[in-house]
Amino acid sequence: MPRSLKVAPKYIVKVKQSLQRNGFPSQQVLADTLGIARDTVSKFLNGKPVDYLNFVEISERLGLNWQQIASKEETTPPPPSPFIPGIPTTQPRYFFGRQRELKRIFDLLKRHPLQNAAIIGKRRSGKTSLLHYLKNITTTPAAQLRPNQKSDWLPNPENYRWIFVDLQDARMQSREGLLGYILECLEMPIPNPCDLDKFMDAVSGKLQKPTVILLDEIGVGLQRCPELDDGFWESLRSLATNYTQGNLAFVLATPESPIELARHTGHSSPFFNIFGYSATLGALTEVEARELITSSPIPFPEDDIEWILTQSGRWAILLQILCRERLFTLEDGETEDNWREEALQQMQPFLGLLEA
Ligand SMILES: Nc1ncnc2c1ncn2[C@@H]1O[C@H](COP(=O)(O)OP(=O)(O)OP(=O)(O)O)[C@@H](O)[C@H]1O
Ligand SMILES: [Mg+2]
Known part of the structure; x- marks a missing residue:
């Protein structure tokens, strides 16, 4: 089962109409009823990926058959992540600097x-x-x-x-x-x-x-x-x-x-x-580190890029860890900052690199 689902483009109009039809005057009211973020409802209605459980719950509340409206394209495996901390990089396209x-x-x-x-x-x-x-x-x-x-x-x-x-x-x-x-x-x-x-x-x-x-x-x-x-x-x-x-x-x-x-x-x-x-070998230069970060298949918000540059000290493995964590959450449609705490945890075993 995919971790996230999105509404197939041909059902988006029907899905949007179902909001009023089911007596929800706004996205906010539906969000409050379900106890989820309004942002998640908005993504759902606009065909953006949302967490699988949220997808099923919103569909059911709107009287929609979630399996029918889910984009089938989402069931194909995601492309390989360019961020693979841990094992040495052997494919040149994933090597930077x-x-x-x-x-x-x-x-x-x-x-x-x-x-x-x-x-x-x-x-x-x-x-x-x-x-x-x-x-x-x-x-x-x-x-x-x-x-x-x-x-x-x-x-x-x-x-x-x-x-x-x-x-x-x-x-x-x-x-x-x-x-x-x-x-x-x-x-x-x-x-x-x-x-x-x-x-x-x-x-x-x-x-x-x-x-x-x-x-x-x-x-x-x-x-x-x-x-x-x-x-x-x-x-x-x-x-x-x-x-x-x-x-x-x-x-x-x-x-x-x-x-x-x-x-x-x-x-x-x-x-x-x-x-x-x-x-x-030391840290990457800023230009090289930015190149690594911007190789993400989903672009990162500018403040995340700055945060990653600072926290990683531009060491390649730390950049890889932070980028992997950020990409992971963006793929799931999350926009909040809580990913940062998890990312810092993941970096922990390698903090020795940041010491002089
Ligand atoms: N130039 C680079 N571009 C992108 N990622 C890199 C680069 N150099 C290292 N990495 C990342 O850092 C991680 C550690 O790199 P690598 O295993 O080559 O280090 P090492 O110095 O050989 O480590 P060890 O001392 O444990 O053998 C890799 O998994 C890779 O994700
Ligand atoms: Mg080695």
Whole structure:
């Protein structure tokens, strides 16, 4: 059952006439009789969505068959929400901002030799979403992007190979698992056993295309995976610097700088010194945050936009939460402000982002 219903356009005249016919001199009188807001009655009479229970109650009081007058179009599922806080954004059209960081990182990746980058940011700041965006934006068809969304970051994007590695994935936590996965992505034969030496032999001198390995949650790799030791990372560094004709780069995501991270986790590998550029993720700019907010399929009132900008501190996940809550209530035809209290509650677990 849909959460809200609206009167089908062809019944609107009949519905309006039924008010007088049933002895209600005004919308207010009907609203008072039912103990609901006049605004809800007005929406009902004008074919706007109202809560399902209110719809049934008003229809019955006006002697109307609610199933007959309800717009059938309302029973189709609503379009997917653009606001999905929680899971990292993988579809580029739902990713906003980070233009400065994108420009810098793509500059490192479009020149030869490719250079390495580190993305640093607090928990929930948007690191994984940015890695996915790097991987996808240059090859996503324009029809699947927002109008005017920049995607021409690389001269020949189809030549690039992107390998996304989530080190939280148990399969990536052993040498064999991780190296086998990289070879699979490169469409290279996987030796048996797939150890470090055989991997180095397989890849050295054979990378003809620019290849970017995106390492998410690298801290987990360092803390919890004894097989991914200094020797392992040193070999990867050597591969990138000596044996791939400048065609291999790493982009890693971590809550702290790679050098700090290596120190904290008792690693000394020079691998962590090769990240010549690091981007620290903060809040979005005001323009970027507004772009995210105005991507709502139902436009938000101006004072809500201002409230969302202030409360979120323009952090992407907080914007997503507040926008989702607002959209939710607008879809239900609510115009009052009580959604704000619920939205603030939902934001609670992530307030750490707002601390300096
Ligand atoms: N640029 C962005 N545009 C739109 N939404 C974003 C953006 N960046 C992050 N988000 C939102 O913030 C949420 C958290 O992002 P993400 O999971 O990428 O952060 P993270 O830094 O990888 O978090 P964690 O430290 O928990 O791994 C996502 O679910 C997404 O809704
Ligand atoms: Mg993440």
